Amino acid sequence: MKRYAIISDVHGNLLALQAILADIQQRGIEQIINLGDHVFGALEPELSANIIRNTPHMLCISGNTDREILEALDVVSEKENMERVKADLSADTIAWLKDLPPTADCDGIFFVCHGTPESDNEYLLELVRPEGVFVHEDEHLVERTKHIAQPIILCGHSHVNRVVHLSSGKVILNPGSVGLPAYLGNGEYRFAMESMTPHAKYAIVSIDSKEQYHIEQIACHYDWNKASHVAKANGSVNWSQFLLHGRMPRDLRSK
Template sequence: MKTYAIISDIHGNSLALQAVLKDIASREANQIINLGDHVFGALESEQTAKLIRQVPMLCISGNTDREILENLDKSSDKENMERVKADLSAESVEWLKQLPPTTVCDDLFFVCHGTPDSDVEYLLEEVTPHGVFIYNDDELVRKTEQVSQRIILCGHSHVNRLVYLSNNKIILNPGSVGLPAYLGNGKHRFAMESMTPHAKYTLVKVDGDNINIEMIHCAYDWNTASTAAKANGSEKWAQFLLYGRMPKDLRVGE
């Protein structure tokens, strides 16, 4: 049997990452797979990048990792971007540059941040004027038809979900290690909420054809993380970190 730990969307939350890595070590996972969005946010970008590089794991790039690189030589009005760029070392920037957008692991997992073709689209969730819904089976089969691996790993939405498809494939989002909720402002205003402040990851245990999946919620000092986000000027992040949901004054439709 081989055990894989799937993590994603750390977003510079080193306290959450430390708790997750400690829990993973206690469970003796053979391989860590990291789905990207490593360092961007209101917390400890450089400290988090160093910690990730100290632990053997398979990493890909997320949309915010790409956005950091795209804005290295120009200013950005995206909240936290200038502070993150100033915090990152040259070594961390070079590490980000080496990350692939997708990869395959052991011919069992197809690893992407958003979808197989995009780091900004959601694989499982459809955002509509009426809220966020999970795509039906036919649509998910179509969206992943080019993937030959049985398990498709995705992040980006920060909400841990497991969907079994009619063609025997599995789509798994492990949830977010470091940011349990956020407010989206694309074509429609929407909320992504995991409903708890815990740091989230998933264990996949493979024994022949048998695949056991365990979604894990790790406690950590989210009060300290929230205070740090507020001190860095990100009141919204401070609230997201504390509750894993939208504060009442930010709720969509209210």
């Protein structure tokens, strides 16, 4: 049986990254697929990047915040945390980010993207409406993925772990976020993405001798209290709350 660990959205959370990599190693899984958004956030970008860059057998693609870091290199950004992250990153990490592809194929089994096949900043599974966040209907997802040959489509970006089986026979898997279990979105509508626990999330896909796929969603314990303190010390009070609870604090819901 071949096994793959699927991770996404580390967002510079060193403690969470160390916890899931230790769990993956303990399970004897060698191949890791990383869906992007590696370093941006309120925590420890360069230390996290150094581990990711030096972890063997890890396929990595770019996420929207990886791209945004590169776009902001020569300008002063108003995005919270961006200037601190840029100052922390090494030349080696910047070069590595520049080389990351937006999508990838893995073994003819997985189509790998951060958001959607076409965009790193859109949700493949989720539909954001004024009344909340919903999962797209089967018909929409079948049409959206009909051009993809691989049977398993991997996506991140929303930070919410989901497995959706399509009537076409394909599977869409979001492993959730390693490093940020909730966040507040401010697109056309204000919305909350919430995984509802503070754990570091990832997924395991096992393929047996009959080429059948078995999917597990994993929630790893780590010291999220310490991570929350780091975020707060770096000036990100909201991030400190998201890390502690995996959901939106009441005071942010009411704004």
